Amino acid sequence: MEVLRVEGLTVDYGVGGGTVHALRDVSLSIQEGEIVGVVGESGSGKSTLALAVSRLLRSPPAVQRGGSITFRGSEISQMQPSEIDRLRGTGIFMVFQDPFLSLNPLMKVKDQIAEVIAVRTKRSSSPYDRSSAEGEAVAHLKTVRIGDAEDIAERYPHQISGGQIQRVMLAMALAARPQLLVADEPTTALDVTTQAQILAVLKEIVGTTKMGVLYVTHDLAVAGVICDRMAVLYGGMVQEAGPTDKILFEPKHPYTVGLMNSIPSKTKKEGPLTAIRGSFNPEGLGGICSFAPRCPLVREECRRGIPAQNPVDGRVVRCINYGENYEQ
């Protein structure tokens, strides 16, 4: 069953008179029990996508210009706040990038998890019992591999580490039992060992609960470990999307190829590291391929229009090298 479908999503930010196109014609879908990665560099629009799906975009300045976001068959991008409230928690839950302040500093860990359990039990109209909710909170903390869960449950957020806070957020996700978890770079602020542990826990949770996960990251290695499918975002557009193996091992789009070539090899001496030339500049991209200014294969035709998505070898690629089609 399909949990999320994003179709042609276009989001602009109105900043100081002008507009910045954060997302242009972004489409993706997530099935039950599937982890879909969204990979991109800073400014690619990946966090905007995560916030748009969880309906946390601040408007203004963000404006949804077009497209639809469908959660389990119902369109959520035009819903009233009260309808959104009913979807949150048990429907869509989100884990943030920055563990700092993602928990209320005045509440104990167990109270914060219990709050989610209270919402869930109230919605399923079963009786809520405080002490059993606290017991459940501790059980979730154990599931996310927090050592000494009983002790951590009694602490305040400032008394635990960033990695532990991210695990508590995952425990809250477990307690909420959402159908869709939006994870916005949840391991970026953590060290590599903790990152690996949290990814393992997340994968295990997805295996048992069948929730769909939208996993946003800038780290190709992380995406390779955890995602079933992925979409590479650049300049607010999906440049290449398909199964993780296809994209990582046989990249087609010049941007993805550049990204893969920039990963230093562990085994051979390469000399200077390879990089994609230039840097992302959102200006002057209207109407042409957004990667054209930095593309090594750029030619005249790249500036004729925005390339359409071409189906190639089990994935879609937005590049005229795979068929000279343009968006209308």
Add this chain to the structure above:
Amino acid sequence: MGVLGVVRQIASRPAPLLGLLIVAAFYGWSLVEGLLQLVGSLTHNTALGWALLQSNPFTPSTSNSLLPPSFSHLMGTDDLGRDIWTRVLYAAPTDALVSAVVVGGGILVGSLIGIPAGYIGGAVEEVNMRFTDLFLAFPALILAVAIEATFGRQLVYAILALIIVWWPSYARLFRAEALRIKNLRFIDAALLSGLRDRSIMAKHMIPSSLNTMVSYATIDLGNSILVYSILCFLGLGIPAPAPEWGSMTSLGLYYFPQWWWYSLLPGVVITVVVVGAALLGDGLRDVLSGGA
């Protein structure tokens, strides 16, 4: 940092420590004396109200009138020969009650108006904050005088009048805090947990904003005593013969400057408590904001 930790940090510097001692002595004494007065009046045994005092604060003694400060009369005596220090002590619970209720009421009303204004924004913010501006537009003291003059000279009306002029500044403070807090990640997390706006405001916004309120409210305890004393000074407090700091200062003016202690010393007591609250509030702000 627990309450004990805060007290320890306050006590480590002289000015906040002085403030803490003054405020603690004032409210500590007021609690004891206030309970005695309350039990005394409930059991029709009003003498209990001055059981701890050196004399009856009401009984005139004309032979002792207008004596200067001495060891037997620390602040001298008034025109009717009553010991002024005794009357100051007897009046303390009233000022303690007024300050606590006025500041507490101000915080309560202010949070109910200010938090939704900051958190929800839009029309709610416009309506709530223009309503607040309406009250701020009146000079506070004149509004309080008008309210009391309309309803009558009773402690309840005095407190009510003070709350009415007191809440607007808290409404503004709470709105500013709400604007700050609503952009923090944990409010998003609470939203994502499926909490309704009302429980987010009650469970997450109000507790988080109280930190800022504590230091402001402490300074404000002194201010409310000052304004209440001004009301009494203008003859709008509780009626005679009940003693009150502001009205004692006012009555003593007839005997100024020859019998200076009658007016001046109750005024000094007001000043000491107000300054004590300000010193403590300043210290609390430094400790709670994590600085200095």
